[in-house]
Amino acid sequence: MGCASRGVRSFWFSRNVHFYLYLGFGPSLRLEKAVTTMGLVENGKLPGPLTKLLNISRKYSLWVYQWGLACCAIEMGAAFASPRYDVMRLGVIPFPASPRQADLVVISGTVTDKMAPAVRRLYEQMPEPKYVISMGSCANCGGPYWDSYSVTKGVDQIIPVDVYVPGCPPRPEALLEGIVLLQERIASEDMTDRWNRDPIVVT
Numbered sequence: 001m002g003c004a005s006r007g008v009r010s011f012w013f014s015r016n017v018h019f020y021l022y023l024g025f026g027p028s029l030r031l032e033k034a035v036t037t038m039g040l041v042e043n044g045k046l047p048g049p050l051t052k053l054l055n056i057s058r059k060y061s062l063w064v065y066q067w068g069l070a071c072c073a074i075e076m077g078a079a080f081a082s083p084r085y086d087v088m089r090l091g092v093i094p095f096p097a098s099p100r101q102a103d104l105v106v107i108s109g110t111v112t113d114k115m116a117p118a119v120r121r122l123y124e125q126m127p128e129p130k131y132v133i134s135m136g137s138c139a140n141c142g143g144p145y146w147d148s149y150s151v152t153k154g155v156d157q158i159i160p161v162d163v164y165v166p167g168c169p170p171r172p173e174a175l176l177e178g179i180v181l182l183q184e185r186i187a188s189e190d191m192t193d194r195w196n197r198d199p200i201v202v203t
Contacts, residue, residue, distance in 0.1 A: 070109025
């Protein structure tokens with residue numbers, strides 16, 4: 001979990017729970033390890049107030065890594081770089097230097113079989129908890145190239161996806177809606193059952 005450029009601070013909370021404090025534009029707490037002593041953490045679950053604190057911290061400091069592979073990347077760039085949409089007002093920081101500093105990756109465009117190992121490697125380099133948005137028809141299911149010999153039939157064939165944003169290409173507003181829906185899920189998330197939920201589909 002090395003994120004030296006974001007200013008990592010390690011400290012002990014009540015001598016029982018070990019946190020890393022990531023200092024970026026907005027500080028976020030990321031639970032690294034919980035020690036089950038003195039009854040603070042039991043059965044792998046955190047107390048409700050502590051879970052809410054962590055979830056709010058993660059919700060409003062999403063560092064987004066942009067992985068543009070085709071024409072949908074133009075709309076993604078408009079959403080993240082244009083002052084018209086101003087994603088930082090949502091607590092989204094679209095400037096991580098590497099996947100190792102990212103909480104969220106947006107895969108947009110056609111994923112080819114040759115690109116699939118690179119997408120998988122990118123996902124594996126991200127620290128937990130990590131999230132994936134699949135943007136556009138090509139990333140969702142292969143799009144108009146679904147029957148091509150060289151195209152992967154959706155990025156979910158390689159990595160787990162949390163939010164699907166449909167469209168060819170989707171508008172920047174659709175991507176922002178997907179991010180807001182993901183933030184709502186993060187706010188109410190219980191890390192113990194995180195993997196049992198169905199993905200979000202933007203309608």
